[in-house]
Amino acid sequence: MKNLWITLPAYAPDYSGICSAFFDLGGISVVHDASGCTGNYTGYDEPRWFGTKSKVFCSGLREIDAVMGNDEKLLANIISAGEDIRPAVYSVIGSPVPMVIGSDMKGIARELEARTGVPSFGFDTNGLHLYDEGISEALCALIRRFTAKPEKRISEGINILGTNPLDFANNGNDLMLAQSLEEKGYKIVGKMMMGASIEQIKALASAEINLVVSVSGLAAAKLMEARFGIPYVAGNIVGNSGEVFGMLEQTRADGRSRVITDKAEDGILIIGEQVFANSLRRAIKNACPGAGVTVALMAGCQKTLQGAGDVALTDEDSVRRLLSRGKFQTLIADPLFGELPEAEKLKLIPLPHAALSSKLYWDSAPHFIGCDGEKIISAAIESAK
Amino acid sequence: MNCCDNIFCNSLHYASPAHGGWGVLKAGQLIPESYHLFISPAACGRHGSLAAQMEGRRGSVSYLHLKEEAIVSGDYEQEVLDASDLLIEMRTKRGLRPKVFSLFVSCIDDLLGTDLDAICDELGGKYPDIQFISCHMNPTTTDTGLPPPVNIQNKLYSVLKKAPEKDAGVNIIGVLERLHPDMEIYNLLREMGVQELRHISDYKSYDAYQSMAKSRLNIVVAPPGKYAAQNMQKNLNIPFIMALTAFRPENISKTYKQIAEALGAQCPELAPYENAAASALRETAAELRGIKIIVDGEAINRPFEFARALIEAGFTVHSIYEQKLIPADKEDFNWLRENRPEIPIYQPQHPKMTTAEKTNEECVAVGYSAGYLSGARHVVDLGGQNGLFGYRGVIKLMEMIKKAASEEADMKKMLQDTVLVI
Numbered sequence: 074m075k076n077l078w079i080t081l082p083a084y085a086p087d088y089s090g091i092c093s094a095f096f097d098l099g100g101i102s103v104v105h106d107a108s109g110c111t112g113n114y115t116g117y118d119e120p121r122w123f124g125t126k127s128k129v130f131c132s133g134l135r136e137i138d139a140v141m142g143n144d145e146k147l148l149a150n151i152i153s154a155g156e157d158i159r160p161a162v163y164s165v166i167g168s169p170v171p172m173v174i175g176s177d178m179k180g181i182a183r184e185l186e187a188r189t190g191v192p193s194f195g196f197d198t199n200g201l202h203l204y205d206e207g208i209s210e211a212l213c214a215l216i217r218r219f220t221a222k223p224e225k226r227i228s229e230g231i232n233i234l235g236t237n238p239l240d241f242a243n244n245g246n247d248l249m250l251a252q253s254l255e256e257k258g259y260k261i262v263g264k265m266m267m268g269a270s271i272e273q274i275k276a277l278a279s280a281e282i283n284l285v286v287s288v289s290g291l292a293a294a295k296l297m298e299a300r301f302g303i304p305y306v307a308g309n310i311v312g313n314s315g316e317v318f319g320m321l322e323q324t325r326a327d328g329r330s331r332v333i334t335d336k337a338e339d340g341i342l343i344i345g346e347q348v349f350a351n352s353l354r355r356a357i358k359n360a361c362p363g364a365g366v367t368v369a370l371m372a373g374c375q376k377t378l379q380g381a382g383d384v385a386l387t388d389e390d391s392v393r394r395l396l397s398r399g400k401f402q403t404l405i406a407d408p409l410f411g412e413l414p415e416a417e418k419l420k421l422i423p424l425p426h427a428a429l430s431s432k433l434y435w436d437s438a439p440h441f442i443g444c445d446g447e448k449i450i451s452a453a454i455e456s457a458k
Numbered sequence: 459m460n461c462c463d464n465i466f467c468n469s470l471h472y473a474s475p476a477h478g479g480w481g482v483l484k485a486g487q488l489i490p491e492s493y494h495l496f497i498s499p500a501a502c503g504r505h506g507s508l509a510a511q512m513e514g515r516r517g518s519v520s521y522l523h524l525k526e527e528a529i530v531s532g533d534y535e536q537e538v539l540d541a542s543d544l545l546i547e548m549r550t551k552r553g554l555r556p557k558v559f560s561l562f563v564s565c566i567d568d569l570l571g572t573d574l575d576a577i578c579d580e581l582g583g584k585y586p587d588i589q590f591i592s593c594h595m596n597p598t599t600t601d602t603g604l605p606p607p608v609n610i611q612n613k614l615y616s617v618l619k620k621a622p623e624k625d626a627g628v629n630i631i632g633v634l635e636r637l638h639p640d641m642e643i644y645n646l647l648r649e650m651g652v653q654e655l656r657h658i659s660d661y662k663s664y665d666a667y668q669s670m671a672k673s674r675l676n677i678v679v680a681p682p683g684k685y686a687a688q689n690m691q692k693n694l695n696i697p698f699i700m701a702l703t704a705f706r707p708e709n710i711s712k713t714y715k716q717i718a719e720a721l722g723a724q725c726p727e728l729a730p731y732e733n734a735a736a737s738a739l740r741e742t743a744a745e746l747r748g749i750k751i752i753v754d755g756e757a758i759n760r761p762f763e764f765a766r767a768l769i770e771a772g773f774t775v776h777s778i779y780e781q782k783l784i785p786a787d788k789e790d791f792n793w794l795r796e797n798r799p800e801i802p803i804y805q806p807q808h809p810k811m812t813t814a815e816k817t818n819e820e821c822v823a824v825g826y827s828a829g830y831l832s833g834a835r836h837v838v839d840l841g842g843q844n845g846l847f848g849y850r851g852v853i854k855l856m857e858m859i860k861k862a863a864s865e866e867a868d869m870k871k872m873l874q875d876t877v878l879v880i
Binding site: 074076077078079080082083084085086087088089103106107108109110111112113115116117118122123124126128129130131132133134135136137139140146150151153154157158168169170172173174199200201388409430431432433 | 468469470471472473474475477478498499500501502503504505507508511512516520521522523524525526529537540541544545548564565566568569570595596597598599600601602809810812813870873874878879880
């Protein structure tokens with residue numbers, strides 16, 4: 074039945090995406106909720122939470138405040154917390170109850186900024202949308218606010234757009250990616266958002282090129298292309314594949330944006346984050362041109378990145394129906410998909426995705442670059458034989 | 459340093475990695491042979507669903523994710539009915555037809571005003587062999603008379619049917635885990651003529667669970683069970699007694715005497731038990747000389763009563779972490795403020811906790827939040843549902859404190875091994 078989730082958990086929500094994006098910025102993020110929404114983020118959507126200095130708080134929204142529309146209490150409590158913490162920015166983040174009562178999160182942020190002088194952002198998130206939209210919205214809002222037109226471009230300057238622990242885990246994938254780019258001679262201007270800072274965001278437009286490494290970074294790339302004329306490449310490095318580097322060089326040369334994508338074919342089904350899934354498919358096909366691979370997305374399906382025949386899934390029922398079609402022998406996906414009865418006959422190659430399975434498997438998330446990535450490719454090729 | 463001048467103040471809430479507990483879904487799943495349909499925006503069910511997966515409870519709950527249009531129109535009753543039909547059919551085919559089917563809703567439902575009772579009635583008409591109940595995960599009601607931990611306990615016992623006659627059994631209400639089998643309450647109640655000490659977690663079948671309705675007394679050992687006990691008195695004719703977990707030996711004795719009185723029985727000799735508990739407190743205090751104790755209100759229901767017990771036995775209490783003073787702990791809070799005003803009281807959810815310095819002193823923290831927030835080198839692995847009660851509860855906790863003092867805590871691993879939901 075549509076919208077009925079019998080086996081799988083929900084994906085990480087939009088407000089977790091906002092919190093994740095602001096995590097490294099030295100600000101205060103406030104989820105306007107009673108407790109459980111913040112608990113989703115701190116307990117299940119943020120692998121970096123243990124030992125962090127990041128300031129993410131819950132507003133402690135109560136029934137009476139909701140009924141009376143008491144925003145003043147929220148503002149007073151944020152300002153009070155800010156007096157001790159002295160944040161670089163504020164973000165005020167909506168959840169289902171503010172949606173129902175019609176709270177104006179952007180208006181609250183404007184009022185907060187007027188009273189404190191600290192740059193403040195409001196997000197009308199509501200828990201109905203997914204984390205990638207939250208990250209994307211946060212990143213675009215930050216760029217609109219802080220990124221200035223540069224006096225000059227940095228030769229081989231590059232921004233990484235879209236790193237986040239819900240797609241990349243917290244196992245150093247982001248650092249390995251940055252290191253790989255630096256080893257090729259690129260100078261990293263901005264790491265968005267794992268390792269980000271306000272100073273980096275201000276300087277983003279001095280890069281020559283943007284590398285979009287998850288669907289969360291695509292809107293920011295398009296925004297910077299429109300505003301600053303910076304082209305982008307959407308692709309990830311999987312295993313030892315150097316395809317992204319070639320695309321980056323081509324794009325630097327001709328100024329045209331590029332994405333890794335291929336048309337869908339029966340055989341192997343990848344369910345995951347779109348940029349990574351596309352890149353994994355390309356790596357499999359490069360190694361084994363005859364392999365058929367389809368990419369299916371439970372979260373963040375962008376047309377720009379979608380290969381012909383790739384599938385946007387909306388709920389558990391749609392996954393079950395796709396798996397039942399009998400077109401796939403292999404499933405590369407989070408281990409939780411293996412618990413669906415329809416996946417029983419498929420060979421499962423596990424690809425833990427924290428945005429779905431959270432701490433159940435985030436400690437066993439693979440390194441995208443190098444051996445782990447190669448193992449996934451090899452296993453896929455083996456299954457295709 | 460207290461978080462603010464009036465100690466328990468209103469602020470933004472910080473959720474440390476150590477904050478959390480069972481969550482209402484896990485509590486609801488205690489009802490034997492129950493199935494649960496969680497109806498909410500997708501986000502609301504995520505943490506409960508993952509926690510259920512981690513603990514092998516995911517098989518008895520499904521989630522109906524409400525979309526924007528359904529919320530705006532408020533028109534999702536048919537979806538709920540359809541989902542219930544499908545799930546009941548699915549469970550029946552597997553030989554797992556539920557005896558109780560709960561409809562869980564989240565905060566927004568309080569504002570949307572869905573008539574869940576009407577849906578339950580409609581489903582009840584269609585499936586007369588199944589009891590349908592509505593449950594709420596609505597922390598927006600935390601400061602009302604019916605917050606989620608209280609409401610869900612009431613729901614647990616609302617499916618009991620009035621028994622024609624009482625037996626010699628007694629129920630333990632208020633805690634979600636059974637009291638440790640080595641607590642003396644089992645022996646003492648037997649001596650008071652109680653044949654069976656019943657707890658919801660004892661039952662695998664709904665029919666067997668109904669035996670709790672035969673009990674002659676409810677013993678409420680933690681405050682969240684009081685409202686349920688009041689309703690059980692009204693609906694099932696089971697009287698109740700408040701017998702909150704205590705750590706001062708004299709308080710424990712007082713509790714047992716009250717239980718005996720409520721049962722109309724003679725109270726057994728308590729002195730040997732009381733002396734043993736008092737000795738355990740004193741001996742542990744002597745053994746730990748130089749090591750201070752940090753008390754955590756998330757692990758111990760009445761942290762000020764516990765702190766007083768420690769102080770009276772010769773311990774040095776370093777600090778107390780408690781978010782909000784509960785009425786049942788007020789007397790000991792006042793005693794502490796009068797007699798040990800220098801002991802700091804921290805609100806674990808106060809934003810200042812994120813900038814507070816960790817302690818350099820040699821301390822044992824009793825509970826996860828206190829352990830994480832204070833940075834104590836030693837931490838007692840103790841959550842809120844810990845099965846401790848009575849004199850042997852004191853003795854067991856003293857053993858746990860001594861064990862914790864002898865080893866350096868791996869806080870990260872401790873939290874990885876426990877499943878917490880906010």
